[in-house]
Amino acid sequence: xxxxxxxxxxARLADWSDADxxxxxDNTIGETGRPVEGCSIGTNYRLIAIDKGTVxxxxxxxxxxxxxxxxxxxxxxxxLENDMTITENTDKRxxxxxxxxxxxxxxxxxxxxxxx
Numbered sequence: 001x002x003x004x005x006x007x008x009x010x011a012r013l014a015d016w017s018d019a020d021x022x023x024x025x026d027n028t029i030g031e032t033g034r035p036v037e038g039c040s041i042g043t044n045y046r047l048i049a050i051d052k053g054t055v056x057x058x059x060x061x062x063x064x065x066x067x068x069x070x071x072x073x074x075x076x077x078x079x080l081e082n083d084m085t086i087t088e089n090t091d092k093r094x095x096x097x098x099x100x101x102x103x104x105x106x107x108x109x110x111x112x113x114x115x116x
Contacts, residue, residue, distance in 0.1 A: 001082050003065040003096075008088035010067060012109060019049035019113055022059055023070045025079065029056070029112065045096050046108040047086070079103070 003023075005013070022029055024046045047070075059071035063080075072080075081098040086107065088094055094107040 001063050001077070001080060001084075003063055003070060003084045003086055005065060005067045006085065006087040009086050009094055012088070012094075013047075013049075013067060016049045016068070016111070018052060019068075019111075020052050020055045021068050021070050022046075022048045022050060022055060023063065023072045024048055025073075025076050028058060028073075044108075045104040046110055047094075049111045049113050051113050 025044065027044065027046075029046075029048050029050065055071045059073055061072050061074045061077070063070040063072050080103070083099065084103070085097045086094060087097060089105075093105060094109060095105050096103040096107050
């Protein structure tokens with residue numbers, strides 16, 4: 001499985017080189033960068049920068065990308081395809097796409113690192 005980021009999104013994430021990156025789809029990570037109680041059903045994808053070495057164990061697989069390894073939950077693989085892209089559209093929204101479909105038309109980009 002691989003995700004390719006377009007140049008616009010890569011530019012937005014340029015200062016994330018010292019972070020671990022999580023691709024969250026069910027609101028597991030809170031503003032502190034740690035797991036929160038609660039759940040969400042659906043496709044609310046969020047790219048989240050957290051402090052290095054603090055990835056919760058529930059993110060038990062890594063998705064390769066042209067930016068950085070993306071930590072993800074194995075049980076969420078059913079929602080994804082082998083080759084996907086993360087792109088910025090004309091109104092600056094970030095989209096997660098697979099071949100022929102938009103998986104999420106408004107991926108949130110969040111920085112929850114404690115020491116930036």
